[in-house]
Amino acid sequence: MATDTLALQNLLSRLVGQLLHGCRNVACRECMCDTGRRNASPHRSLRNYTPRSARAIALALAGGALPRKHLCVHYSSDAGPGTDLETGNDTVPEGSLDPSSFEQLLCDTTSIRDICHRSAKISLRPSKLEYWKQTLSPLLQRIVIEDAIPSSLLGNEQACQIISNALRACLDTVTDGRMDVLSYADTYIRDGSAYPPVSYANSHHPAKGWNVRHKVLDSFERGQDLLSLVCEAVAMRADLETQLQLLRSRPSRREADRARPTLLLLLERKLDLDHAANMQAIVWLKKTFILHWNREPSISLSSTASGALTMLELLKQLVPLDLVGGASVWFKLPTIAHNLAVVDVAESWTAGSPRNQCDCDRPHGSEGRLDGTCVLHMCQDQSSSSDRHHTDAVTKRQLLSTDLLFDTAQRALYFRMINHLKMQKAHSKAGKAAALRRRFPAHPHEHEPEDQVKYEEEHYLLLNVSRTNVLSDAYDQFWQRRSGELFRPLRVRLGESDELEVGHDLGGVQIEFFNLICKQAFTEDAGLFASNPITGLSYFRVGSLQPLHMFELMGLLVALAVYNGITLPLSFPNVFYKLLLGDYDLKLDDIADHWPDEAKSLRYVMETPGAEDDLSFSFPIEANGIRIFSHESSNCHTESDEFVTIEVEDAIPTTYPSADVDVEGLRWPGFNFIRSGTLVASPSVTATNKARYISSYMTWLAIRSVEPQVRAFHRGFQRIIDAHSLSIFITPANLKAFMEGSAHLDINELRIATRYDGYDPKSKYIASFWSVVKSWPEEKQKQLLKFVTAAERVPLGGPEHLTFVVQRARPTSLDHLPTSSTCFGTLQLPHYRSANVLDEKLSLALEYGLEGFGTG
Structure with a gap:
């Protein structure tokens, strides 16, 4: 390797020398020698090569078929008076650099300059690399x-x-x-x-x-x-x-x-x-x-x-x-995202789904189990054919499976494309069913019920919901709906019970519908979720007496919003999104946002020697007027897997502590309470097992105490969003950012994203409008956003993903208040006399028109 390098260096240095200085021999006729060129054309004016151009020509000759063909036989290193090849210092100026020439840039690098000088010390590191x-x-x-x-x-x-x-x-x-x-x-x-x-x-x-x-x-x-x-x-x-x-x-x-x-x-x-x-x-x-x-x-x-x-x-x-x-x-x-088509990424991720890969006979439905065995619906068949199939399935790696190459906004775009492709397929199937029925009319005795025919051939998932009973109406609308209908694009008709034909849903009504769902479901009276007054986060209510089908309905509604790209006004803790992604390996940081006191205590136990004294493997919950102490048990499920079995060591009423509690008589949906059959108290926590205690306590706090509700929610959610599609977000933080959006509104970003109808965006009046809006506190600015778009949160990616149009109101009576159409995300704004009047009228419109369909 060293011999080849020195031979190449000798060849290049000779070529560069003869091109720059020539051999000074009157008999030379070599065209690649400066002297030979001038002897061949004694009366012509020839250009002088610069050291940079000489190196470029030398490299081209050295890379040719006969690299030594153009060596001048008369040239020697002592013949060039303008250079000192032994030290590698040129006295000939390099000349100006042409930045548009890649060859010149290449020949100006240190590596090429060194190798074109015979005396330069060429590193022999390539031998080490070899x-x-x-x-x-x-x-x-x-x-x-x-x-x-x-x-x-x-x-x-x-x-x-x-x-x-x-x-x-x-x-x-x-x-x-x-x-x-x-x-x-x-x-x-x-x-x-x-x-x-x-x-x-x-x-x-x-x-x-x-x-x-x-x-x-x-x-x-x-x-x-x-x-x-x-x-x-x-x-x-x-x-x-x-x-x-x-x-x-x-x-x-x-x-x-x-x-x-x-x-x-x-x-x-x-x-x-x-x-x-x-x-x-x-x-x-x-x-x-x-x-x-x-x-x-x-x-x-x-x-x-x-x-x-x-x-x-x-x-x-x-x-x-x-x-x-x-x-x-x-x-x-x-550059990775820039070089990939969104459709290609979505189709590739969908093709990698376990549903599409597995060819075994095991069902892949939503089981909702929380013991880690089938959360992602992956086949556990131990047959040889299944093993061979799984071995073949792991030969490819999806780029989306790593958290390095794509940010949250890009993942959200791919996720929306996956859902869009599903919508397109479901929409097409409905059209084919309608066309087939028109072509082949059914026999009169074979007619299906009229509503069933209508739903089967409808291109959209239509909901007629009243504002006053939005949760119960939604339950009635989804009861016994065919699964294929849920994948169609959503359209909502929202109004009072006798005014359901209100407007056409082009996005704004959907947002308002889900806002009302969240508003009703997360109240204290609903009994579904409990909010932490300190952190402001909501989670499943411990000991909820609501039937489990209501949690399944909430899971389906949340999934429906996610599927249709609607940002929800929710505030769930990180552990909720971790469980939704199928990860049940909890850490202290996962519970710190919703259970800060418990996380602090558990961290103290973990880091402080002796802090585990007086602790035992018994975990308390307090709900429905009873404080229950649960005994740790590996028996998480009954044989039918219908109820979660909890072994109770002790149960104390919080109102009358001296009274007895009939544990077997407790009827909490999804739970089966039994008295612990052990005569010995729960084992004590020691230095050797306190890590297991901390893990068990976190599992009890975030999962086991609300396991039936979590299962039911997951069953409903996974009717629409499969686990593989959701796993595109990789981390709970990414999923939370997509589902919840941001509660912060940057009014400058909203102004950039705004479109105008009837107004010149550069006019003084529009400048006054934005000046008024900027002077408001952020809460009032968000009221304006809700008034126009029905959105209470800014979606991932910013206001540019919302439709916000400022339209000149007609007729332009100055007595009218501004109105809005949330269907189209449009603010109908009259042209008022002054900024003060504009401020007053718009503030009144927000005060009177926020609730309802945005027609204040």
Whole structure:
């Protein structure tokens, strides 16, 4: 390798020298020698090559079929009086840099300048890189596991050592790892560019600065092959471990997806890179991912791109979060979303659903169990054919399954497209049913009920609901509805019981409908949910006496809003969204927002030695005038799985503590209370088992005490939104942001998103309108938003996702108040005399017109 490098350096230096200075021999006729050119055309004016252009020509000749063909036989290094090739210093000026020429930019880099000088010291690091390429080769062999593991398979410890050392060898090639230089390179890598655009370089960086900032990019190019092999080795090894795990223990698909390969655990412990090396690796791995990405929404688990993504996920756990600008900034890759069509991503994610993958005979309905066995409806069949199917199903990795590449707004867009495709399919099926009935009329004796025919052939899911009984009317409307109808686009007719034909729903009425649902369902009298007066969050009411079908209805209504892209005026704790995503592994941070006192106490028990004294595995709940102490038991379900069985150690009335409670006589929907059959009290909490106590207490607090209600809610929710589609949000925080939106309204963003009808947006009157609105407190500004759009929350992505139109009212009587049409998101605003009158009239309209259909 060293011999080849020196030979190339000698060839290039000779070509550059003869192009710049010539051989000074009168007999020379070589066209690639300055002297030969001038001897061939003694009377013509010829251009003088600059060192930069000479290097470009030399590189082109060296890369040709006969690289030594144009060497001048008369030239020697001593013949060029204008250069000192032994020291590598040119006295000939470089000349101006043409930023539009990629060749000139390339030939101006330090690497090319060095190799074109014979005396420059060429680093022999490529030999070190080649060594690690050969060392990695055993990890790059595709191994087929049949009956036994091959004896030649390297152990995880050895594989981890090789991969970590090879990664360090790559990072050693980075010549300048300063944060400003890395940030400069990352700015363009994250957008998918190999190098910055020439216009930016020309206007911001002179030739010298341009060259300095490109050192890190040149370093990436030198070690790119080795880093690609490192990523490929990580991917292939992780994929191999997953296959071995499936063959050894035959776990469920859910367990296989969650299990982390041992290699990654070892790398997490042993990859002790310093801060600068971590940042260099992050930027370089992003470049590697883009280089090997197939431009598809999914990638092979054993591919180089998958390995680069795995390494990025690993480094995200190792990099401190207090970086300048935040750690998440360094992991962003917006070019991925820009290069993917929304429809392609949605279809790819839907195709990866367990419903579409599994071909076994087990049902995949909504069971609503909370013991972790079938929350995501994934098949648990242990037959050999199912195992083989699951092994094949994990060969692909969806890019959306990682939290690095897409932000919440992008995930929301893909989720809405998934639902839109479902709506389109359901809408089309209704049209086909109507066309078929018109073509083949049914026999008179075979007529179906008129309402059933109407519902089957209706293109939309139509609801006729009164404002006064919105919850009960919704229940009646959904009772025994066919599942296929729920996937059609929603249309709501909302009014009093004798005025249901009010307006046409183009979005605003839906928002008002769900606002009324939430308003009624979350009141104290409804008995469905309880609100924490301190945190303002709501959760399932412990010991609710409401029938479980009401919780199932609430789950269906919330899912219906999510399916139709409606932001709900809800405030649920993080644990609600974690359970909705099927994650039942609770941490203290998960309960801290809704149960701050309990979380604080449990954290004290966890961190303080001796704090567990006097505690036992007995968990209290207080509801319906009774304080119950539950005994920990693994018997979570009865045989029929209809009731949740709770073993009660003791039960005390809160009103008359001396009275007795008939535990078996308690009738709480979904619960079956029994006296504990144990004669011994609950085991005490010790230092060795307090971690289990804390976990059990959190589970009791957030799940077991309201398990029937949570189950029922999930049953209703999953009638419309399947778990796989919902898992596109990855984290509870993403899902919460999508479902709840934001309670904060930025009036400047609303002004930008506003459209006008009959008014000039640049007129003085519109300027006065926004001046008045800006002078209001935020609560009143949100009243205006609700008055016009019926929305109480700003959806994810900002007001631009709402329709807000300011229309000139006709007739333009100054005695009229402004009115609104929430159907169309339109404010009908008369042209008043002054800003004071505008303020007064608009304030009155908000006061009188907020409740109802927005016609104040």
